[in-house]
Amino acid sequence: MKALSALALTALLLAGCGRKPEAPPASSLELAAVQVQVQTAETKQRATTEEVVGTVGAKLHATLEAKLSGRIDQMPILLGQTVKAGQLLAHLDAAEIKARLEQAEAGLQQAERDWKRTSSLFDQQAAARSDYETADLRYRVAKAAVSEAQAMMGYVEIRAPFDGVVTRKWADLGDLASPGKPLIGIEDPSRLQLEADVPEAIASRIQQNARLSIRCDSLKDELAGTVREIAPTADPASRTFQVKLDLPPTAGLVSGQFARLVVPVGESSSVRVPASAVVLRGQLEILFVVANRRAQLHLVKTGKKIDDQVEILAGIDAGDSVVTGGAGLLTDGQPVEAK
Numbered sequence: 001m002k003a004l005s006a007l008a009l010t011a012l013l014l015a016g017c018g019r020k021p022e023a024p025p026a027s028s029l030e031l032a033a034v035q036v037q038v039q040t041a042e043t044k045q046r047a048t049t050e051e052v053v054g055t056v057g058a059k060l061h062a063t064l065e066a067k068l069s070g071r072i073d074q075m076p077i078l079l080g081q082t083v084k085a086g087q088l089l090a091h092l093d094a095a096e097i098k099a100r101l102e103q104a105e106a107g108l109q110q111a112e113r114d115w116k117r118t119s120s121l122f123d124q125q126a127a128a129r130s131d132y133e134t135a136d137l138r139y140r141v142a143k144a145a146v147s148e149a150q151a152m153m154g155y156v157e158i159r160a161p162f163d164g165v166v167t168r169k170w171a172d173l174g175d176l177a178s179p180g181k182p183l184i185g186i187e188d189p190s191r192l193q194l195e196a197d198v199p200e201a202i203a204s205r206i207q208q209n210a211r212l213s214i215r216c217d218s219l220k221d222e223l224a225g226t227v228r229e230i231a232p233t234a235d236p237a238s239r240t241f242q243v244k245l246d247l248p249p250t251a252g253l254v255s256g257q258f259a260r261l262v263v264p265v266g267e268s269s270s271v272r273v274p275a276s277a278v279v280l281r282g283q284l285e286i287l288f289v290v291a292n293r294r295a296q297l298h299l300v301k302t303g304k305k306i307d308d309q310v311e312i313l314a315g316i317d318a319g320d321s322v323v324t325g326g327a328g329l330l331t332d333g334q335p336v337e338a339k
Helices: 002-018 095-123 129-154
Strands: 034-040 042-058 061-065 070-074 088-093 157-159 164-169 182-187 192-199 211-216 223-230 240-247 258-274 279-281 284-291 294-299 301-306 309-314 321-325 336-338
Touching: 034 284, 042 211, 061 164, 088 182, 095 129, 192 223, 192 258, 211 240, 258 321, 284 336
Parallel strands: 034 336
Antiparallel strands: 034 321, 042 192, 042 258, 061 182, 070 088, 088 157, 164 182, 192 240, 211 223, 211 258, 223 240, 258 309, 279 284, 284 294, 284 321, 301 309
C-alpha cells in the first residue's frame, strides 16, 4: 500500500515538471510611458457679445423716375454696367413737349417784335405808357414760357446723378414712363454701409464713432465697421433703433448681402485650453489631465473657439495640467512624461 502511494506521488511530480507556465493576463501588463506636451488650464476674461442681423447697402443710391409721361425710345444701359455722372440712361419720345417748345419760341419772337416796336414808339412819345407796359408784360411771359418748355425738354433725358453701377431696371425700351413710376436704380458700390435694427435692451451699448465687428457669411474674416448714425428714437412697432455703420472697401462684399453686427454687452470668465488638447472620439469631446505622472481621461463640454484656444465649460478646473501634444494616442491611466 505504501509502495503504491509513493509511486503515484512520483508520477504527479513528473507531470507537473513538464507543464508550461501560464502567461499573465494582458490587462496586467504595464503601458509604456509616453512623452507629451503639457500646459496649465487658465481662467481668462472675454467680452460677451450679442449678434444683430443687418443688411449691407450702398451709402449713395438713387431710384430714378421720369418727371413727365412718354414712351422710352432709348435705354443704352445694361444691369451691372458702370456709368459716369451725367451719362444718358434713358430718353423719352416726347413729341408734345417739343411742339410746346416750338410754339413758345414762336410766341417769344412775336412778343419781342411787339415790345421793340412799342418801346420805340414810347420813346418817341407816340405810344401810351399802358401800351408799353402791356407789351413788356407779354414779352416777359413769352420768355418764361420758353424757359418752361426748355426745362420740360430737359426731362426727356434721364441721366446718372453720380458715378455708380446700374442695379435695377424696372422698365425697358418701348415701355411707357410716367411720374412716380421707378425706371432705373443706381448706386455707388465703393461706399458701403451696414444697416441693423438693434433691440432697445442693448442699443445703449452702441456709441457714435465706435468700431464694431461685423460678420458676413460670404467672407472668411470679420470686418470692422464704424458707427456713423444712431436713430434717436425707437421704432414703436419693433422696439428697435436703426444703426448705420460705414464699411471698409472689401473684396467680395456687395450691396444686399446678409451680415451680423457683433455688439459687446459685458464680460465673462471661462477656463481655456489650447484647441489641440481637445480630442474628438465619435460624438465625445475628451482631453487628458496629467496627475501623478499618469494621463487621466476627462469628458468635457467646449464653448467658443477664441484664436487658438477653446473654452471648457465643464469637465476640468483651472490649474489642471492638460496634455496639448500627443493626446490623440493616449489611453486612460497611461504613464506620461512631460517634455
